[in-house]
Amino acid sequence: MRETYLVILNSIKNNLRLKIVLIVYIAVTIMCVLGITIALYFFLIAPEMKTGLPDKSKPELYLGLIMYSTCFISLGINLNSLAFQSMTREKSRGNIESLLATPLEAKSIWIAKSIAIFIPGLILGEVLTLITLIAVNYIYFVPEIGFIFNPWLAVSSFLAAPLIYLCLSLLIHFIGLTGKPATGNIIVQIFLPVMISLMINLAVRNILDITSWSFTLANLGIAVLIAIIVIFLLPRLTRERIVLSR
Amino acid sequence: MNSVISIENIKKTLGNREILKGISFTVERGDIFGYLGPNGAGKTTTIRILLGLFQADSGKLDILGQDISLSETRRKIGFVLDSDGLYESMTAEENMMYYSQIYGLPNAGERIDKLLSMMDLEDRCKDKVGTYSRGMRQRLALARSLVHNPEVLILDEPTAGVDPSGQIEIRQIMLDIVHKENKTIFLSSHNLDEVQRICNRIALIDRGEIKLYGELENLRPKMGSGAVIIETVQNIPDSLMTELKSLPYLGLKEKKERTLIFSPREGTEISDIIGFLSSRGVKIEEAVKKEASLEEMYAAILKEVELS
Numbered sequence: 001m002r003e004t005y006l007v008i009l010n011s012i013k014n015n016l017r018l019k020i021v022l023i024v025y026i027a028v029t030i031m032c033v034l035g036i037t038i039a040l041y042f043f044l045i046a047p048e049m050k051t052g053l054p055d056k057s058k059p060e061l062y063l064g065l066i067m068y069s070t071c072f073i074s075l076g077i078n079l080n081s082l083a084f085q086s087m088t089r090e091k092s093r094g095n096i097e098s099l100l101a102t103p104l105e106a107k108s109i110w111i112a113k114s115i116a117i118f119i120p121g122l123i124l125g126e127v128l129t130l131i132t133l134i135a136v137n138y139i140y141f142v143p144e145i146g147f148i149f150n151p152w153l154a155v156s157s158f159l160a161a162p163l164i165y166l167c168l169s170l171l172i173h174f175i176g177l178t179g180k181p182a183t184g185n186i187i188v189q190i191f192l193p194v195m196i197s198l199m200i201n202l203a204v205r206n207i208l209d210i211t212s213w214s215f216t217l218a219n220l221g222i223a224v225l226i227a228i229i230v231i232f233l234l235p236r237l238t239r240e241r242i243v244l245s246r
Numbered sequence: 247m248n249s250v251i252s253i254e255n256i257k258k259t260l261g262n263r264e265i266l267k268g269i270s271f272t273v274e275r276g277d278i279f280g281y282l283g284p285n286g287a288g289k290t291t292t293i294r295i296l297l298g299l300f301q302a303d304s305g306k307l308d309i310l311g312q313d314i315s316l317s318e319t320r321r322k323i324g325f326v327l328d329s330d331g332l333y334e335s336m337t338a339e340e341n342m343m344y345y346s347q348i349y350g351l352p353n354a355g356e357r358i359d360k361l362l363s364m365m366d367l368e369d370r371c372k373d374k375v376g377t378y379s380r381g382m383r384q385r386l387a388l389a390r391s392l393v394h395n396p397e398v399l400i401l402d403e404p405t406a407g408v409d410p411s412g413q414i415e416i417r418q419i420m421l422d423i424v425h426k427e428n429k430t431i432f433l434s435s436h437n438l439d440e441v442q443r444i445c446n447r448i449a450l451i452d453r454g455e456i457k458l459y460g461e462l463e464n465l466r467p468k469m470g471s472g473a474v475i476i477e478t479v480q481n482i483p484d485s486l487m488t489e490l491k492s493l494p495y496l497g498l499k500e501k502k503e504r505t506l507i508f509s510p511r512e513g514t515e516i517s518d519i520i521g522f523l524s525s526r527g528v529k530i531e532e533a534v535k536k537e538a539s540l541e542e543m544y545a546a547i548l549k550e551v552e553l554s
Contacts, residue, residue, distance in 0.1 A: 002350075003348055003350075006348060007348075010344055093329060093331065094327055094329025094331040095333060098329075099348075101297040101298070101299060101320065102320060102348050102349065103320045104317075238301075239299045243299045243300065244260070
């Protein structure tokens with residue numbers, strides 16, 4: 001446990017030293033979040049507000065869409081940039097092979113690397129989501145209908161979404177360690193947009209209420225599904241497979 | 247217990263290729279064991295098995311009498327792999343500190359200072375490893391391998407890509423490690439000169455099989471007695487040359503003016519050659535027996551393998 005913690009700390013430090021990747025990651029994330037918030041305002045919120053004071057369900061839906069997207073954009077870009085970069089670099093330079101020859105277990109290295117990517121993404125994701133929640137409320141809703149807040153929406157955005165992201169981080173690090181890091185990157189690039197589009201479409205079409213417990217449960221279900229895949233793959237995480245995949 | 251590494255009939259197949267075909271050898275305490283072989287012979291696979299990175303398909307492997315899959319055993323081993331695995335964005339000190347913590351030694355500052363000084367890196371210890379030369383990196387990797395005071399060091403070509411003066415430094419460090427720190431070194435190398443200079447025991451692997459194994463000094467006679475060089479006072483007459491050529495046990499190889507070079511068969515001593523020449527009235531100025539070099543042994547073995 002202590003050694004895993006050490007690897008986490010060291011990996012976070014090393015990832016934060018990738019200054020250009022970090023700058024690009026933060027800049028792209030902020031631009032995407034701003035873009036989505038502004039687009040949603042012009043296409044959904046502004047027309048709705050013009051028709052008079054809507055009931056709280058519509059603003060809750062729009063706020064939910066913005067918060068949910070914000071969280072996943074931040075987490076997704078983090079996985080795509082930092083995880084891919086650090087895994088490729090550490091494998092090619094023999095850092096991983098050297099760690100495997102120490103008393104550390106392959107599982108500890110895998111968990112540590114996944115968490116080291118998860119933590120910065122989680123912090124940025126949660127902070128941006130919180131800022132978005134407050135900013136959207138004060139800019140659009142507070143002057144007209146007051147502060148919008150829904151507990152299930154908060155659970156979905158602040159807990160369920162990061163849980164999906166953690167499971168996804170474990171999965172793509174598993175793939176990156178035992179295979180090619182680029183494969184994990186491709187999975188993230190396909191999985192996240194498809195999942196977000198699906199969930200948002202279900203919410204917009206009122207099939208799944210974004211402010212309800214069922215939406216939170218659906219997200220938790222996705223996290224559990226990814227976790228089951230990871231558990232199923234776990235016996236394949238061996239030193240030999242990791243070294244040979246280099 | 248004197249045996250530090252004991253390998254018995256280890257086999258390993260990767261994909262469809264049998265990389266190791268039942269290799270066996272023993273490394274004794276205090277040895278600098280040279281592990282030689284051409285590219286693709288199975289050296290790196292052996293090292294990976296020794297470090298627990300690969301699992302052997304069959305056979306028995308003991309390191310310090312323990313199973314390598316135990317983390318306790320891996321704590322007793324230091325290593326330098328073909329890729330040094332150093333973190334370029336970290337300083338030498340940070341790299342050392344990181345590994346000392348992994349091995350459960352949070353307060354290894356003094357040992358780190360000592361090792362960096364031993365490797366002549368104390369002046370650059372606060373510099374990022376990314377700015378280091380190849381030789382410095384290899385010395386740092388060696389220092390890192392010693393940070394937890396292991397009993398045995400497994401080194402995969404530690405002088406590869408290092409300039410000649412750097413190679414001399416690293417060789418001296420390896421000798422110091424064995425003699426001053428009482429360690430055992432398993433050294434995989436392409437560099438025959440290096441192995442000849444510092445190793446006391448060797449194994450030569452080719453195509454997954456051990457072709458030669460034992461104490462270096464005991465192996466030389468087995469591989470032929472080496473060359474006998476005789477310098478005569480006067481020129482050798484043609485009739486005597488014909489006679490010498492007709493006696494294969496003497497193994498006349500070459501004649502250069504007044505110098506005769508023999509490669510005698512096993513059992514033929516230098517005194518037999520001198521005696522024969524003297525009986526024919528040849529006055530001898532100097533007679534030298536040149537030991538077979540490792541390079542000659544290596545070439546002979548590989549040639550034998552190719553012929554078979």
